[in-house]
Amino acid sequence: MSTQSSILLGAGCFWCVEAVFTGLRGIISADPGYAGGQVDNPSYEAVCTGNTGHAEVVKVVFDPEEISLHDILRVFFTTHDPTQLNRQGNDIGTQYRSVIFGDEEQQRVAQAVKDEITAEQIWPAPIVTSIEGPAHFWRAEEKHLDYFARNPETAYCAAVVAPKVAKARKLYRDRLKTPA
Numbered sequence: 001m002s003t004q005s006s007i008l009l010g011a012g013c014f015w016c017v018e019a020v021f022t023g024l025r026g027i028i029s030a031d032p033g034y035a036g037g038q039v040d041n042p043s044y045e046a047v048c049t050g051n052t053g054h055a056e057v058v059k060v061v062f063d064p065e066e067i068s069l070h071d072i073l074r075v076f077f078t079t080h081d082p083t084q085l086n087r088q089g090n091d092i093g094t095q096y097r098s099v100i101f102g103d104e105e106q107q108r109v110a111q112a113v114k115d116e117i118t119a120e121q122i123w124p125a126p127i128v129t130s131i132e133g134p135a136h137f138w139r140a141e142e143k144h145l146d147y148f149a150r151n152p153e154t155a156y157c158a159a160v161v162a163p164k165v166a167k168a169r170k171l172y173r174d175r176l177k178t179p180a
Contacts, residue, residue: 004028005064007072008035008101008137010055011080012088016161017058019148020079020168024175026067031059032144035101035135044141050093057101059137067175069106073113075175076100079168082117083125089160098129107131 011017014032021030034042037054047054062072080088082098100110110131118127148161169176 003064004061005069006059006061007069007106008057008059008135009072009076010035010057010097010099010101011076011082012056012091012096012098013156013160014056014058014140014144015147015157016080016088016164017056017076018146019161019165020075021058021060021072022146022149023165023169023177024067024072024075024172025177026063026065026175027177028061028063029059030061032140032147033057033059034138034140036099036132041138044144047095048093050095052095054095054138055097055099056095056140057099057137059139069109070113071175073100073110074117075168075172077113077117077127077129078122078171079164081123082114082127082129083123085128091160098127100129100131101133101135102131103134107133 018030018032021027034047034054035057037052039052042052042054046052086094086097088096114127148157151157
C-alpha cells in the first residue's frame with residue numbers, strides 16, 4: 001500500500017502548474033486552488049483583484065515511493081521563473097507569486113532545493129520564491145480543473161501553458177506517466 005503526501009505550490013497561473021504536474025509518474029492529483037490569503041472560500045474573481053492575499057496554487061498529492069519531494073521541487077523550480085517577484089510573464093500581482101506552502105520538513109527540503117538551483121546557476125537572477133508554513137487550501141471552481149486538458153486551443157493555453165508543459169516533458173521525459 002502506498003503512502004501519500006501533499007504540498008502547495010504557487011508558480012503563477014495555476015493552469016500551468018496543474019498541467020505540468022499532472023503528467024508526472026507518482027503524482028496522484030494536482031488540484032488548482034488558492035492559499036495564503038485572509039478571506040475564507042475566495043472566488044477566482046476575488047483572488048484576481050490581488051486584494052485577498054491569496055496565491056493561485058496547486059495542491060500536489062504524490063506518492064513519495066514513486067517521486068520524492070526533492071524531485072517535485074526541482075520540477076517546480078525549473079518549469080517556472082522563480083526570479084520574478086509577484087508575477088509570471090504577463091500575469092502580474094501577488095496572486096501569481098512564486099511560493100511553497102509546507103510543514104517544517106517540507107520547508108527544509110524546499111530551502112535545500114532552492115539552494116541547489118541557485119548554486120547550479122540555472123537562473124540569471126536571484127530566486128525570490130517564498131517558502132512558508134502550512135496554509136489552508138481552497139479548491140478552485142470546477143471550470144479551472146483540468147483547464148489545459150479541456151482547453152488547449154485557447155490563446156492563453158497555446159501561448160503560455162503549452163510551452164511550460166513542453167519544457168517539463170523535455171526536461172523530465174524519464175518521469176512522465178506516458179512517453180512524450
